[in-house]
Amino acid sequence: MPQLSLHSPLGDLTLSEEDGAILALDWGWGRDQTETPLLCQARDWLDQWFDAPTTLGEFPVPLTPFGTPYQKRVWDALRTIPVGTTVTYAELAAQCGGSAQSIGQAVGRNPIPIIIPCHRVVARHGLGGYSGWGGVEDKAWLLALEGAIPAREA
Template sequence: MPQLSLHSPLGPLTLSEEDGAIISLDWGWGRDQTETPLLSQACSWLDTWFDDPAAQGAFPLAMAPFGTAYQKKVWAALCAIPVGQTVTYGALAAQLGGSPQSIGQAVGRNPIPILIPCHRVVSLQGLGGYSGDGGVDDKAWLLTLEGADFPGKN
């Protein structure tokens, strides 16, 4: 499986590709570095996005090997949340069916964070959780980068 890493403001990130689609984004530097056109394009876009979160980019994302039908439904809904905006776990649950907890579980299992913007889902009382290496600090940083208002923002 080809992987390509990049330096980012959040630390090293590694993208993985399978069958012509991005299948994961992980914190840390990948062991194997294989430059493919898709991985190069995605890394380049991420570099641009960290400077300008309004930058547009679309990549084939493969969620097929991961997740339940419900989780995939949640992940698709995350992609519809505009840059600089947030939605609560409860509002997303009302929209998709399920509970805020089931939304939180699906969001926490997102295999392609940032590209599938799970950082845009917050709780009523605060940020909620985040599975990136820096936890909620990374989530707050990403939301601040996008200019979003969120509970607990300074």
């Protein structure tokens, strides 16, 4: 499986490709580095996104995250949350079915964070959790970058 890593403000990230689509985005530097056209396009989009997330359109590369049908439904819903906005776990549960807890579990298993913006889902009273290396601090930083929360809260 081809992989390509990039440096980001959150640390090193690695994109993985399979069958012409992005399968995963992981924290850390990947062992193998392959510059396929798809991975280069995805890397370049992420580089631009970290510079100005509100100026880019949707991610231009196909995604094929591995998960259950319910998880995929939740991840599809995450992609509809506009940049700079948040929804609560309960609001997403009303949209997708299930409970706030099942939404939290699906969000926590998102294999393509940032691109599938799980950081935009928050608890009713606070940010909630985040499974990135930096935890909730990374979530706050991402939300501040998008303008969803003031930078001083991040």
